[in-house]
Amino acid sequence: MSNREILEKYYAYANAGNWDAWCDLFTDDQEMDEQLAGHISGLTTLRGMMAGMGQAYAKFQNVPKTIFVSGDEGAAVSHISALAAKYPDEAIEAEVMNYFKFRDGKIAYMANFHDSKPFEPFLRQISEG
Incomplete structure (x- = not known):
């Protein structure tokens, strides 16, 4: 699979809620700097975190607008439309930029x-437990 195909799968799996397949796109020693969750090291940690995505959001769509790939680096501009599970009446709409580094056919850094x-509705939901 090419690096561009990896990014296309990244968004397709996220939008389908297929978080196991999404996690399979990452190396075992992946590193991630996630805007809300902070720094995430290792695929085992990422899998544990993503296991709750289906319960955290009533809706989650991350639609790419533009995907760029150059060698072992890539970037994507996308739009997230989501609803937090506890606050489904408060729409989440956000413009996003993702940066990726690839190694051996997988995402090593994002x-x-x-x-x-x-x-805010999602963060409020987390803080309330």
Whole structure:
């Protein structure tokens, strides 16, 4: 699978809620800097975190607008439309930029960048337990 195909699968799996297949796109020693969750090291940690995504959101769509790939680096501009499970009447709409590094046909590093304000319903849900 090419690096561009990996990114296309990244978004397809996320939008289908197929978090196991999504996690399979990452190396075992992956590193991630996630805007809301912080730094995540290792695939085992990532899998544990993503196991709850289906319960955290009533809806989650991350639609790519533009995907760039150059060698072992890539980036994507996308739009997230989501609803937190506890607050499905408060829409989450955010523009996002993701940066990727690839190694051996998988994602070795990913960082995302977006305004945290639109995710307030999700963050409130987490803080309330």
